[in-house]
Amino acid sequence: MDELVELSYLDAVVRETLRLHAPVPSTVRVAMKDDILPVDTPFTDKYGVVHDGINVRKGDSIFIPILAINRSEAIWGTDAKEFNPDRWASLPEVASQVPGVWGHLMTFLGGPRACIGYRFSLVEMKALLFTLVRAFEFELAVPASDVGKRSTLVQRPFLRSDPESKSQLPLLVKPYRKTSGLS
Structure with missing residues (x-):
């Protein structure tokens, strides 16, 4: 575990993978009370009225676009999708x-409804990558x-040439052979 903590580039690879390929692309929450959701930038509605928040009523569904936030050029820059x-x-700074x-x-969300298993998930992912x-x-x-x-609750790969089959991602896996670098 100490070795994993010291590997800053592995941490960066895991962060970037989870930013760009969040397993859960979006989620929905239900407003527990009437409230106003603040917005960073005021907006004008179709009637020409400027708003600095969005009114929600108790019971309203609130869509949270996890992938859209994680890939936003306004947050991550022009290379946000790379x-x-x-x-x-x-x-x-914006991030x-x-x-x-x-x-x-937003991969694991935030606040009181955040993923409770995110730490376990990260440790497992880092250990698996480190080993493999x-x-x-x-x-x-x-x-x-x-x-x-394919996106349902989670994202899964499929083959466009065989769309009727279940999720799949064919890989060629070979033992790593370290080369000496000598000619």
Whole structure:
């Protein structure tokens, strides 16, 4: 565990993976009381009225677009849809305003309804990556263009060439062979 904590780049890879590919793309919450949700930037409605909040009534459903927030160019910059672990070396100032329970991400949500197992999930993910990446080489067994995502409650990969089949992601897995670098 001490080794895992010291691996800052592994942490950046895990953060970037969970930012860009959150397992749960969105969720819904129900308002427990009448309230006003504040907004960062005032907006004008279709009647020309400027608002600095959104009125919600008890029982209203509130859609939380996890992936949209995690991929927002306003928060993460123009490369928001690109995998870039180096972005975690200097966290954008705006990202620190994202109210997630971990890593300035909405992946595990935030507040009293945040994912209670997020710490366990992170430790498991880091340990698994640490072990597998050191022991194996991974390569897609199909062209990347053949891989799509299905979103129900969670995102799952499928093959566009076989859309009727269950979730799948064919990989070629080979033992990692360290080369000496000598010619």
